[in-house]
Amino acid sequence: MQQIKIRLLWHPQPQFAGYLIAEHEGLARDAGLDLKCVPLDFAKGPIAALLDGDVDFAVASPSHMLESGRSDELVFLLAIQQESALVYPARRSAGIARPADLAGHRIGVWPGREDLELTFMLKRAGLALDAYERIAVGDTVAAMIEGRVDCAQMTTYHEIHHLEHAAGSLDDFVLFRAADYGASLLKDGLIARRDFVAANPHIVQAVVNAALTGWTKAFHDLEAAIALCCRLRPDMARLEQEGQLADIRALALAGATLTQGLGYPDLKHVRQALVAMAEVEGHAPAEEGLVDDRFWRAAPEAVRSAAWG
Numbered sequence: 001m002q003q004i005k006i007r008l009l010w011h012p013q014p015q016f017a018g019y020l021i022a023e024h025e026g027l028a029r030d031a032g033l034d035l036k037c038v039p040l041d042f043a044k045g046p047i048a049a050l051l052d053g054d055v056d057f058a059v060a061s062p063s064h065m066l067e068s069g070r071s072d073e074l075v076f077l078l079a080i081q082q083e084s085a086l087v088y089p090a091r092r093s094a095g096i097a098r099p100a101d102l103a104g105h106r107i108g109v110w111p112g113r114e115d116l117e118l119t120f121m122l123k124r125a126g127l128a129l130d131a132y133e134r135i136a137v138g139d140t141v142a143a144m145i146e147g148r149v150d151c152a153q154m155t156t157y158h159e160i161h162h163l164e165h166a167a168g169s170l171d172d173f174v175l176f177r178a179a180d181y182g183a184s185l186l187k188d189g190l191i192a193r194r195d196f197v198a199a200n201p202h203i204v205q206a207v208v209n210a211a212l213t214g215w216t217k218a219f220h221d222l223e224a225a226i227a228l229c230c231r232l233r234p235d236m237a238r239l240e241q242e243g244q245l246a247d248i249r250a251l252a253l254a255g256a257t258l259t260q261g262l263g264y265p266d267l268k269h270v271r272q273a274l275v276a277m278a279e280v281e282g283h284a285p286a287e288e289g290l291v292d293d294r295f296w297r298a299a300p301e302a303v304r305s306a307a308w309g
Contacts, residue, residue: 001029003035003036004036004203005036005037006055006058006207007049007054007059008038012037012039013158014229014245018080019037019214020229027213033203033210038055042111045113050074057077057207058191058192062185062269063273072286075191075292076190076290080263082186084186086178086187087153087154089152089175090102090105091151093172094150099121099126099181102150102151104131104132106134107149109134116185118178135148141154155187157243157251186272189269208295208296211263212262215303256268261304261305261306
């Protein structure tokens with residue numbers, strides 16, 4: 001068996017249920033591949049690990065691709081989630097009611113250039129980059145609760161629930177969403193190096209097939225997916241695991257999934273990230289070749305269904 005590594009954006013959890021099922025059920029073994037999901041490493045982001053050859057695939061976003069400065073070496077293969085999973089809670093008690101009120105405030109962001117959507121949203125809301133301070137923190141919930149920041153980026157399936165629990169309620173928070181400002185950006189996708197794809201099309205096809213099969217299983221058999229995630233992340237309560245998978249399912253069974261099929265690497269996500277870079281940074285790489293949907297189209301029809309109802 002040839003081991004193939006898929007770098008995750010975080011620890012094993014329902015956010016990656018389909019990839020975890022593909023690994024633990026050996027869904028690529030018929031192709032001679034042993035899939036291995038590699039958890040986060042704050043010392044090196046997923047795209048850096050991919051470009052350095054530490055892993056063969058990475059779960060990352062079109063924004064990650066573009067901001068690497070080496071997007072011409074990468075291709076976007078799958079998009080399981082079809083909507084942005086990010087939300088930005090801000091304290092009403094700090095005098096914040098709209099994005100413009102964030103001027104002069106500190107905003108918690110994850111380390112490693114994870115804030116393109118935030119910057120894009122605030123620019124469209126009329127805030128210049130130097131009007132607020134971005135604070136890189138590994139735990140945005142703790143930073144908010146401890147008062148180190150007055151706003152922070154969080155996911156709808158993880159951090160925002162922790163904030164609600166830690167604060168007792170969300171009554172003191174206004175929730176900003178980039179979609180309200182036409183600035184929504186996709187968070188997760190499956191990315192590979194272009195040279196790897198060209199040299200190993202059979203491996204790429206097997207991994208795409210396994211990933212789509214894993215996600216189809218996860219969304220059809222929630223109990224089995226939760227059982228696996230609970231085994232891999234015993235520190236997470238089962239109720240939290242169930243809630244996260246439900247949130248991920250809702251993000252996935254939307255947009256292009258319902259018109260094209262599960263996992264469709266919609267070019268619009270890359271184009272939106274290009275618009276964000278152009279508006280925020282004043283430049284953006286070329287669009288050509290950033291998306292490769294051949295492997296999605298060649299996958300079995302049963303695992304790229306659009307019939308979710």
